[in-house]
Amino acid sequence: MTTRTQTPTDRYPSRVGAEQKFMGRDDPVVWGGGERSGPLKDEHLEHFRTNGFLLLEGVLDAKTVEECLAEVDRLGSDSEVLNSHRAILEPDSETLRSLFEVHETSPVFASLAADPRLADVARQLLDDDVYIHQSRINLKRALHGKSFQWHSDFETWHVEDGIPAMRTVSASIALTDNYAWNGPLYVIAGSHGWYLSFGGTTPDDNHLRSLRQQEHGSPDEEGLAWLLQRGEMATFAAPAGSVLFFDCNIMHGSPNNISPVPRTNGFLVYNSVENAVVDPFGTDEPRPTHIATRDPKPLAVR
Amino acid sequence: MTTRTQTPTDRYPSRVGAEQKFMGRDDPVVWGGGERSGPLKDEHLEHFRTNGFLLLEGVLDAKTVEECLAEVDRLGSDSEVLNSHRAILEPDSETLRSLFEVHETSPVFASLAADPRLADVARQLLDDDVYIHQSRINLKRALHGKSFQWHSDFETWHVEDGIPAMRTVSASIALTDNYAWNGPLYVIAGSHGWYLSFGGTTPDDNHLRSLRQQEHGSPDEEGLAWLLQRGEMATFAAPAGSVLFFDCNIMHGSPNNISPVPRTNGFLVYNSVENAVVDPFGTDEPRPTHIATRDPKPLAVR
Numbered sequence: 001m002t003t004r005t006q007t008p009t010d011r012y013p014s015r016v017g018a019e020q021k022f023m024g025r026d027d028p029v030v031w032g033g034g035e036r037s038g039p040l041k042d043e044h045l046e047h048f049r050t051n052g053f054l055l056l057e058g059v060l061d062a063k064t065v066e067e068c069l070a071e072v073d074r075l076g077s078d079s080e081v082l083n084s085h086r087a088i089l090e091p092d093s094e095t096l097r098s099l100f101e102v103h104e105t106s107p108v109f110a111s112l113a114a115d116p117r118l119a120d121v122a123r124q125l126l127d128d129d130v131y132i133h134q135s136r137i138n139l140k141r142a143l144h145g146k147s148f149q150w151h152s153d154f155e156t157w158h159v160e161d162g163i164p165a166m167r168t169v170s171a172s173i174a175l176t177d178n179y180a181w182n183g184p185l186y187v188i189a190g191s192h193g194w195y196l197s198f199g200g201t202t203p204d205d206n207h208l209r210s211l212r213q214q215e216h217g218s219p220d221e222e223g224l225a226w227l228l229q230r231g232e233m234a235t236f237a238a239p240a241g242s243v244l245f246f247d248c249n250i251m252h253g254s255p256n257n258i259s260p261v262p263r264t265n266g267f268l269v270y271n272s273v274e275n276a277v278v279d280p281f282g283t284d285e286p287r288p289t290h291i292a293t294r295d296p297k298p299l300a301v302r
Numbered sequence: 303m304t305t306r307t308q309t310p311t312d313r314y315p316s317r318v319g320a321e322q323k324f325m326g327r328d329d330p331v332v333w334g335g336g337e338r339s340g341p342l343k344d345e346h347l348e349h350f351r352t353n354g355f356l357l358l359e360g361v362l363d364a365k366t367v368e369e370c371l372a373e374v375d376r377l378g379s380d381s382e383v384l385n386s387h388r389a390i391l392e393p394d395s396e397t398l399r400s401l402f403e404v405h406e407t408s409p410v411f412a413s414l415a416a417d418p419r420l421a422d423v424a425r426q427l428l429d430d431d432v433y434i435h436q437s438r439i440n441l442k443r444a445l446h447g448k449s450f451q452w453h454s455d456f457e458t459w460h461v462e463d464g465i466p467a468m469r470t471v472s473a474s475i476a477l478t479d480n481y482a483w484n485g486p487l488y489v490i491a492g493s494h495g496w497y498l499s500f501g502g503t504t505p506d507d508n509h510l511r512s513l514r515q516q517e518h519g520s521p522d523e524e525g526l527a528w529l530l531q532r533g534e535m536a537t538f539a540a541p542a543g544s545v546l547f548f549d550c551n552i553m554h555g556s557p558n559n560i561s562p563v564p565r566t567n568g569f570l571v572y573n574s575v576e577n578a579v580v581d582p583f584g585t586d587e588p589r590p591t592h593i594a595t596r597d598p599k600p601l602a603v604r
Contacts, residue, residue, distance in 0.1 A: 179535065233483050260527040
């Protein structure tokens with residue numbers, strides 16, 4: 001058991017024995033009042049502020065997409081990679097579902113993470129220098145690709161990693177075409193405005209199971225319905241090269257893929273350097289660094 | 303083992319030991335050359351002929367929908383109904399997934415089956431008097447409603463029930479709003495033009511398992527991809543009261559429902575009286591009559 005030091009007040013308690021309940025968000029969505037210059041126009045910022053996400057098509061050119069896909073193929077056929085702790089397999093098979101920390105282990109994804117087409121958007125939204133809290137490749141295979149349970153990333157990152165504030169933005173990058181019918185990401189627009197605090201506690205080494213199939217920190221039917229009464233369901237259906245930027249606290253999930261078309265997305269989590277992790281707010285030990293870095297080194301501005 | 307009598311030549315052999323292969327369709331899609339008068343306009347007929355389906359909104363008025371839903375509630379809370387052989391439960395729970403033969407056991411659904419807003423469309427497409435081969439209510443519960451594997455209904459109805467020709471049309475009736483994100487029906491446009499003949503054989507009493515989770519008569523990834531190269535994926539997303547008419551041989555399936563919004567659809571299969579069942583083409587015993595009637599009594603024209 002570690003001693004907690006310098007941990008700020010927990011403004012977002014969760015998994016502390018109480019029942020599931022909604023709390024108001026206590027942080028801006030677009031930081032710095034939207035004054036910082038960057039690739040996004042005012043209407044983009046307004047859309048992100050209201051809905052908690054922004055879908056942009058054509059962010060990456062075909063050559064970049066192709067290089068990333070070739071890198072995914074290379075990594076996915078490397079038995080050392082597949083046997084490493086960075087590889088998460090499907091709940092019912094030995095098929096690769098996610099590969100973590102690619103921004104550290106792959107030069108191609110390191111370059112993608114620092115690419116100004118992505119990183120400058122994160123800097124603009126968070127009004128700060130940024131570093132990568134987590135990176136991964138998410139594969140959803142044809143016919144048998146499984147669901148992701150509904151969750152807010154922030155809830156997990158706060159409770160299990162120690163991210164203090166909602167000053168974190170994710171980029172989901174379509175490396176193949178994402179269709180409404182091949183297991184796409186769903187987000188509930190506006191759900192980033194509420195924080196869903198859960199009851200219960202977090203088992204030790206929860207990530208060893210939760211990354212295959214999440215059981216803790218996922219809302220019940222009533223909680224989801226409450227959010228859906230307040231915002232529309234939005235689907236990440238867009239061609240390869242598109243990017244969905246979404247707030248760390250938006251409620252999202254994805255259904256299984258029964259289609260014959262697999263999908264491959266990159267996933268990069270940008271955190272403000274002023275929002276670097278402290279001791280976790282709900283567990284004794286933070287998750288391993290390949291899932292959540294504890295070294296907030298700013299990405300070089302290109 | 304029953305003796306086969308008067309069974310016509312099998313133009314659509316399947317599950318006869320060979321490998322999966324595609325064969326051309328040997329029957330019209332719109333029967334009688336589209337000359338029979340009815341509710342559908344020429345452009346409707348052309349759409350159905352080309353794509354194998356037709357989605358019409360506002361077919362049923364709100365009062366009819368409400369009566370059907372009240373009847374679903376009544377049936378779903380009747381323990382005698384739930385314990386009957388007509389009730390099919392979810393693969394992983396005791397929750398109702400489908401309820402069969404409602405056109406015989408429920409006055410409300412008997413009336414719906416004979417409703418000219420549905421039956422006259424079937425008569426027009428099949429150019430004949432029609433009877434109900436199968437009826438059911440399909441429930442897909444919130445969060446946990448499971449997928450339906452890809453399949454052509456005709457393949458099963460031919461092999462296991464003895465329907466000779468592709469002169470059968472299904473109506474999927476939205477009793478609640480169907481969204482693209484709550485486990486909707488997917489169909490592959492144009493796939494009705496090919497018959498996918500499977501290898502293998504059919505186990506005895508296959509329906510006891512296949513209705514919970516289909517394993518036989520479902521195409522592999524290669525077969526589905528072949529169809530999807532030739533036609534678009536279409537999603538049955540439409541408000542309550544809408545009806546999707548679809549050809550008996552169209553390839554269709556549905557993903558799980560991870561959303562907090564359940565959906566309830568009626569399902570009615572209209573068969574031409576000239577296409578009544580004979581002995582099954584691939585099994586010794588036909589499926590039970592609550593799944594596939596063997597009594598082709600024409601619906602009264604209203």
